[in-house]
Amino acid sequence: MTEFNLTPQQPANGLTVLELFCGGGLGAIGFKAAGYDIVKALDFDKNAVKAYRYNFGDHVEQADIRKIKINRLPNTDGICGGPPCQDYSVSGNGEGEDGERGKLVWNHLETVKCKQPKFFVFENVKGLIGKKHREKTFEPLIKKYEEAGFNVSWKLINAWDYGVAQKRERVFIVGIRKDLGFTFEFPKPLEGDYQTRVLRDVIGDLPEPERQDCGKYWTPKSEYTYDQANRVQSLDKPSNTIPAHHNSGQPIHPTEAPRRFTVRECLRIQSAPDTYVLPDDISLSAQYRIVGNGIASRVAWYIGRALADQLASVSN
Template structure:
């Protein structure tokens, strides 16, 4: 199989700090455009390009509002193999105003336009779990059907509900002409794929219908059962990290029944264990120390962390809570690390980047507040790579057949 067959073109919308895009790049795609309107996020990417970070080195970054972007201006040799992006989640987030389609930040229509104009072989979309709530169920159906039939456009004066009815009627006919995609979706927990963070997000993946691709989401590789087994049945976890009995937390009360059932089992779980915060950061030097500040990028302690009811942080020996784009006032204290002693502190930027599986050489040039916003909005790099690798494998099969 020659290099020409191995070359895969991609376009990324709503790139942010680059989590999804880096994962896609690591999977073997070459970005022909990375579009992001936030100047701070663009500066993060360009700072790493200037530092020679390989995964972002050749990205053409467009600091542009996607609503004003003309996709026909892209100079691309061959077809776009993958169009990816995570439209702003605020319209559908649990912590937002829940305005959905009435929110000016709803950028799904722009993603539809990009699909229509670029006609990529595959699409990958990420968004918050809140999109699956019953209050958005009709709009979610609309998103799936519009991704399926991107050329059936909304008419002038037609609202999205009437447009949905037209899409439904088209979907039920026997034959479909024009551009169409086979689209599937699933709510994925990043922890199930080796990311040290419990992070539920909706992913939508589609392949152009003419390619005849049969695809399903990759099976989870990690489980909570496996980490509970290592911690509370065999104790291997504590031995691996050399944690003495005096420094181990108490058995989590919520998991007592679960652990008892595991102890009664004769066989360990077949999956790998969920990765914990300790797994992710234990090899980092103490933040604030001379070694920590000089050897590790972005590894500086931010003072002022405190816990109170409902704001307790992520326990060191569990997968982290979901990092969010808020900072000091995030419900649950998702941006804090909680020790078994009861002490808490804020995650350093590098620790938070580890929880999102960004490479250690990736530099964040902004203050802690702005950087945590970028990290909270990002897709974990390693999860993006898992999905993009699977998509690429199926596209390579199509290229091999067509060659």
């Protein structure tokens, strides 16, 4: 079994990053591989912070962004991160910015406004641009980033278009400080990446997990049913979206139903390399949550590379 890695390391690009809502670091995998130096990372969730620290080091801090003093955060070239998405998710409660987590989009904005980095990257669920939240939250958010001094572009990205074996649609907003004189252009997929990678490519070489190893995967209860959400996947197609909850609405393994994917299989479907490891003292449900909440690593890598290239072209 060869070591799995869809985020090949690029040379250091000299750009520093502050990561907000860093989660367990799946997005960090992509940005670090694209050559960035992440100097500080923040998240509220203790398990996510534990996973991040285990893989990347002590620059991560467990903190509530609503209470942290922005002026004590480091000045960096960029600010990256996706505020918690549950309040905007179609499968969530739909409270949007009225929800406690939904309000955090404005904390991201406030941090960017105060720190004035060269760029920022913001990621969230497709529901943010849906009818319910677009007029109240998304459009005012874009306007306020523009008013804060940034040229803003956004795109609904399906990870499958960028070499990830998963149909996962997420909204990405990228802002470039106006004095730099350009607007970010989202990258085109590299040759051979567009809607080509399937489950067989990413999990086909993994051995079947031992049944007694309950730390590996969640087995549904006997009354489990295959409904719209709990679909058996095909090895010759991409996976449905890997969600954050562990016990329902999960894509089901193509050949070993009724079990869901193991945590390692989920990580590979999220395009995280095998070098990324979740500590054993994090509960199984928390491990699944960390993976499901993460940014697909290869998508972060793509955006990071394009950003670095475009910033370099204006500074030369």
